[in-house]
C-alpha cells in the first residue's frame with residue numbers, strides 16, 4: 001500500500017489533530033504518500049483532497065478542533081454519492097483511508113469498506129460512546145473542561161446556598177456526566193442509563209441540606225430533561241434559588257490534554273500498521289491500556305458499551 005488518506009468527520013473533538021498528525025507521520029515513515037481529505041465525507045465527494053507533507057501537520061498536536069475540518073454530510077448515505085467519492089480517491093491513487101469520528105462516521109467507513117474500499121476507523125468524539133474502546137479521543141479533555149466548569153459553579157453555589165443544574169454533553173452516553181461528577185464532587189447524577197425520578201432527587205437534595213451541605217450540584221446528561229423547566233420546579237418545591245447551566249459547545253473546544261494526545265498518537269500510528277497488514281473495516285481502540293482493533297460492523301451492531309455501574313455506585317457512596 002503506497003497512498004493513504006485521512007479525514008475527520010462528525011462532531012470535532014480535541015485530539016483529532018494529534019490523530020491526523022500521527023497518521024501522516026507514521027505513513028510517511030513507512031514511505032507512503034498521505035493525503036488529507038478536507039471536511040470529512042463532504043470533501044471526499046467534492047474532491048477537497050491534498051497531499052500532505054511533514055510540515056503540513058507541524059504545530060497541530062496541541063490544537064483543539066480539527067485542521068482538516070469536519071462536516072455533516074447526510075448525502076453520503078446514498079450509494080451513488082459514495083461511488084463518486086471513491087472515484088475521487090482513486091483519481092489521486094489513494095488505496096485506503098483512516099476515518100477519525102463518531103459512530104455515524106464509522107457507518108460511512110463501513111459502507112465504503114463494503115464497496116471494496118479499505119477503511120480504518122479511529123474513535124474521535126468527546127461522548128465516549130463508541131464500543132470497542134475504553135476511551136474515545138477527546139473524552140478526557142472534555143472531562144477536564146466540564147470539571148473546571150463544575151468547580152466554578154461550586155464556588156458560586158456554595159456562596160449563595162444555591163442549587164445548580166449542569167447539563168453535560170454525551171448524547172445517549174452518561175460517561176462524561178458520571179466521570180465529571182466524581183471528579184467535581186457533584187452529588188446528584190442523572191444519566192440516560194439509569195431511570196430518573198424527580199421526587200427521589202428532591203428527597204436527596206433535602207437530605208443533603210439536612211446534612212449541612214451548602215451547595216447542591218446536579219449533573220445531568222443532555223436530552224434527559226429540559227433543565228430550565230426542571231430548575232423552575234425544583235426552586236418552587238425547595239424554596240431555594242435554582243439555576244440551570246447548559247455547558248454546550250464549550251465542552252468540544254480547547255487544547256487536547258496530554259492523555260488525549262498520547263492515545264490519539266498511539267491509535268493513529270496503529271491505524272497505519274493495520275493498513276500495511278492489509279486490514280480493512282476495522283476500528284481501533286484502547287482496552288485495558290492496550291491497542292486493539294475490532295470489526296466495524298461488530299462494533300456498530302453487536303458490541304455494547306458497559307455502563308460503569310461501579311462509578312455510579314461509588315458516587316452514591318461518596319454523597
Ligand code: ATP
Pocket residue numbers: 009010011012041042071072073074075076077078101102103104105106107108109111124125126127
Ligand atoms: P459525533 O458522535 O461527534 O456526532 P458522528 O461521526 O457520529 O460524530 P454523524 O453526523 O452521525 O457524526 O456522522 C458523520 C458523517 O458520517 C455524516 O455526516 C455522514 O456523512 C456519514 N454517515 C453517517 N451515517 C452514515 C450512513 N448510514 N451511511 C453512510 N454515511 C454515513
